[in-house]
Amino acid sequence: MHKITKPKLFKIRSANQAKKYGIAAVTLKELIKKACHLLKVSSSGGQVCLYEDGTVVTEEYFQNLPDNTELVLLPEGQSWNGLVHEINQVLGLDRDADLLISAAKGLLADERSPKRRRILGDLLRNLRDNSEVESREDDKDWFQGIDARFKTKSAYMKYNCESRIRGYLKEVDGYTRSIPNAKTKSEYKKVVEILAEKLKAARYNGTYFDRSERDVHRLCTEEGWFTCQGAFDENNCTFLHSINPYGNRESRILFSTWNLDHLIEKKRAIIPTLAEALKGNKSGDINVDYFYKLLFTRENLKLVHIVCHKKGAHELSCDSRKIYKRVRRTVK
DNA sequence: TTCCAGTGCGGTTGGGTTCT
């Protein structure tokens, strides 16, 4: 009498297609043969492995697999690294972005779990990337709510940066009112005027956000990706924050929560130091260039994600040696 | 001690005015 062995049941798919088939076999050899036939691949040297983690199934291991285990049929020479393979497929999305978008949309439609909704939503947002187009006509949605005078994304982003930096100047200027001493006040005013001229000449440093600028002048890549530079007291961003406001409207709006953070703080340190330095001194004695750099340039500004924006006191002060113009030493 | 409201600081947005 032959011993009748009950066939085992599996789900099988190939490495490059997600479609799964139910299959039954008594031995590994039989399974491979059937699977090759089913998936229409050559049977020489084929192997099967676990979908989950790529473990290659041996005849002995085969006997211990539970029913309905998901397997992948591998033609000779191919390997399967499980989910990593799938993730890579998703990330290499240039070809099938449209397919992926509709797939993600479909999943999202009847997804209830907030966590999964969030992940699918993020995926969709990232897939719907229009960063390569620049003009208003080509990406109307991006420009929704933006003044009609802006024709290109770069022009708007540049303006956005200019406004932020103009705001800093305005704040420096606003401090004038609170200086009680008339002489100091008028000298302070003169410094503000010089700062304003310098800043104007530099076109308010709007190039920082402008991807069409030369790379030394901009903070982003030429595609428009900005990377968080990390909190003022950190060397880099441990969260790996990054954003491309050129990509879609949502990213553009979200980018407004990113901050240009003064390392040496404008209000707590720079402005009071400047006012103090002018007590009993003339505007001409001040190293205006130093203050300019602190207030308005990358030398003292870090672009940070709101999470990396520490609003508490930075406890950094201006370099006392740089406040005044270098006094000419009397040479004997 | 804990809680809460106020204030100051870091920002942005949006609407309006003035000047060119």
Place this chain on the structure above:
DNA sequence: AGAACCCAACCGCACTGGAA
């Protein structure tokens, strides 16, 4: 029309000081 500018309003966080 576009730029520059001004102002009021808003948000979230940190800090503080007084009330419970």
